[in-house]
Amino acid sequence: MQRIGVFVCHCGTNIAATVDVKRVVEAAAKEPGVVHAEDYQYMCSEAGQLKIREAIEQKHLTGIVVCSCSPRMHENTFRQAAKRAGINPYMVEIANIREHCSWIHKDIEEATEKAVILARAAIAKVMLNAPLTPGTSQVVKRALVIGGGIAGIQTALDIADAGYEVDIVEKTPSIGGRMSQLDKTFPTLDCSACILTPKMVEAAAHEKITIYTYSEVEKVSGFVGDFHVDIRKKARSVDMSKCTGCGVCQEKCPSRKTPNEFNRGLNTRSAIYTPFAQAIPNVPVIDREHCTKFKTGKCGVCAKVCQAGAIDYDQQDEIITVDYGAIVVATGFDTIKLDKYDEYAYNQSPDVITSLELERIMNAAGPTKGHLERMSDHKPPKSMVFIQCVGSRCADKRGKSYCSKICCMYTAKHAMLIRDKYPDVDVTVFYIDVRTPGKNFDEFYRRAVEEYGVHYIKGQVGKVAPQGDKLLVQAADLLDNKQIRMETDMVVLATAIEPNPDVRKIATMLTASIDTNNFLTESHAKLRPVESPTAGIFLSGVCQGPKDIPETVAQAGAAAVKVVGLLAKDHLVTNPCTAKADPIFCNGCSTCEKVCPYGAISYEDQLVNDHGIRETRRVAVVNSALCQGCGACTVACPSGAMDLQGFSNRQILAEVDAICR
Amino acid sequence: MQKVDMAKADRLREMSGVNTRKCMKCGKCSASCPAYEEMDIRPHQFVSYVESGDIEPLLESKSIWKCLSCFACVERCPRDVKPAKLIEAVRQMVVRQRGGNYLSPNEVPELLNEELPQQLLASAFRKYSK
């Protein structure tokens, strides 16, 4: 017979303000099987846990129910407390009377009544709990980082420096990511390449780091500690072991009409190319879609000019399978498409550009060799307008609901750099709010205004109209309460950023949770910001939410520490809430095997004692190391032989009964 | 001292279906408005005046006769606030009151000319009077 203790937490006033905890205690005490019930200010505190421990020891409790916050918060805390008091940690159930009750209801009567019912359901369930013992599983001492931007590079470096093997998988021909496209960085105006390139080189040279560029993750199976990942190494058409990176092939390639992605399509590149001069690896790829040799069979210039004989038109995609203990997602971002913002004339005038395009124009290696000029007539502008919040903070379907966070600062940077280098260019910034929290950030923005004379006008732009060789900007000045209609030479749009569109596919492969904006969800918004709710998956950089370079680097380091913490373990404790077949009822029909996503179910001949009849039968056996405890098999099983430990049929039915009582 | 009339503000919100709280005060409505220069109270101010219950100035504003219902503000508003509908609601509130008509049939003959399309009269009457 179970002896149950019930512990009701006040959570300060978080619960006690809307739930009459005393009444919950009284009601719980009357439930059959309950031999102890009490309440306390903070059950999760040392003192609270001590109360649980004392009650278990003194009243010889066999199971406990804690009525408190979400089990996602403190289930483990209370399981450990129970364990220290000498009972099995799986003899603990949580009634969530905070997130699911006190925080959403105002009426005390109503909330208390609901809390009592939730407590009853938990008591009914715990009465049927059985002690469970977790198994263990191995940890592959190798990590995978998906994405080779600054986030991925930093994470990989930190993991590698701790002594673990780490692989970077990067989709494009080079690591470097968005940061390699930037000209200068705020708030110190360091040259982006100058601070990024050493890190790229370090990653490439690190003996613990393997870099797979021009590669993509194709398939992921397994689970924390033991993931199996298929990586597609796309055919480069260039033999990496032979290429010397001399660059002659790129110079001689006759097909030069492909929009240059690295320069955001502002100029063109050859069909065989490295994205930028400092690319790592410094080995070109052939863009087969645009290569004449691949399109018509007639060309082959690159093969002819290559002294090293590295060109290989017959190279095939290669798929390698590697095992990893942990996976870090660092897939980064792109700017949104501006097709739905044609009031800013982005599609109507080449002189309306995005901020990222301006980075390329300002960069010495960019399409204009660093000269600030209009893309229409290559004349230097005399006046420039910056528009903030293009696509950010939008409640409509056109844009993104969130603040992209980095735009206020990079716009101040652009404005300042232009005023510094071209003092005769008049710069106006239209803003809704200037958001510059961060060390030396607001000072930076103020410098743009006070020292560099950038005009900041509070008010959004309504329309940009090409007029002759000028752009007519129509805007509101909310502080002066007037409408501005001004001519300018260039308009720069602070375009909203969004997670790299590929991330959804990757999230699905990893079964990592993702939000409606395609940002990966962290396990806890405040306390577990670099972990995905899926064990063994970690988040680094903008794939989790908008952030600037310093924040990205900090988060990359944090993710690396979490990975190292995982890889340092000799083995992992597995979830004991796994499926289990009752050989008496199992008829070996193989239905469960078909629905198991993990291949955890097999069949073996067992000697079964069915009410005195002893016979050998083919029955299902669950490999508890592979089973992840989803329960699909339990419902599929036609004979009711399969059940899930910790969430058994009887337990859930008991909860249903308690709720509907 | 400004007179706060929340009952009228609520009535305007109801008539227009506009949720004034969604406004983030970016001013894009006023930036887009082609009749801005003619207005004494500007489109973005209509939203904040209603939000604060300051209705009397709106009822007396000449802006309500200047708004063209061209919907540029509605189309471009990033918060889906629809200022034009709010201005229309104020106009309705005025013309529904006795004597609030801005156009009387007596005026019409002198406004007519040879080419004037019927829809101009029809729409002006719809906009300006009960």
Added chain:
Amino acid sequence: MQVENTEFRPKIVAFCCNWCSYAGADLAGSSRLAYPADVKIIRVPCSCRVNPMFILRAFQRGADGVILCGCHPGDCHYTTGNYYARRRMTLLFSMLDYLGVENGRTRVEWVSAAEGVKFSTTMNEFVAKIHELGENVRLEDLRCKG
């Protein structure tokens, strides 16, 4: 003398998967997004853990509505569990409708861990629907009535 309370307080059981919808409900809670107290949540590891038997039992014991929440299609923590759930529930709900438990009393909804607002609006809508349909008596086992 006790005055009988005639106000209809529906009994509603919500099965929520641990990874998405239960977390979505937690987010609704921490964001203080209210929905009626009539909704009681049962945590299951995955929507595919919900056996039709659980839902039948709920109606048998007098539930007025049952809602099953899982991860969005393609986002299941266990890869495919929500697809199984969807198929099973489609069958079950049409059978229940045939038995007189109207389609409005049963619902499957996908709520991610980030969709606190959706969780709350879904529950508000669902409870409103149950109020519209009134008390459920069709499948109730009168033997269970005390």
Added chain:
Amino acid sequence: MVYSYYPGCTLKNKAQDLDRYARMSAEALGFTLQEIEEWQCCGAVYPLASDEIATKLSAVRALNDAKEKGQDLVTLCSACHHVIKRVNDDMQNVEDIRTRANNYLKLEEPYEGETKVLHYLEVLRDRVGFDTIKEKVTHPLTGRKIGAYYGCMLLRPSSIMAFDEPENPTIMEDFIRALGAEPVVYPYRNECCGGYVSLKDKPLAGTMVDRVMESAVCHGAEELITACPLCLYNLRNSGSAKKVPVTYLTEILAEALGLLPEKEAEGGAEHAEG
């Protein structure tokens, strides 16, 4: 193909050309506009206040008439199109308006927004096809630089009108191109002409027309087309900027299809001179 057709009051009077050329061209392109019986004025402006109902009823009657015939409803005047399309959206999606309108009209079968409302240009684009029109053009408008003036009512609110991209539309440009002329894209083609304020506030309408005209001229337009009689009136009569001729889009369509004998004569004369 036969469409129900709602001409609207102005097309019966001051804008008879718009109507006449539309019908002529339709026949030439193989579809028929069948005027619905006893239509009433659409009201010319969509009543924005959500509690307005009586002013929407004439549109509902027209829509229901098309529904009973099982036809799509075609409009031409921008104002009529705007009002009828939006009222139809209300009938589909706003329960309160649907109920009240149906209670008032006492139809045999309640109207719930079943009719598809098409603008004449949409018929040309989606049903006939601009490629087909191009083939049927006998008198291509070669060498003419024509600017499309959309105005506001066809495009906005885009969520309901769903006519084209509200800030950078292309349907009229494609139409102009199909007729063999060169479309001139200018940014003020979707800005308001001043609409009804021109009745009592000529200067305001004048400012707005001038902006449109300046923008069109600056980008090289030598003539403008529009679908709206009020836009046409304002563009021709308001403002003080340099003007280019403004015609109805149906007129250049009829011209390109060779349905205007007088123009043909002119064109012939020019050829003779050249």
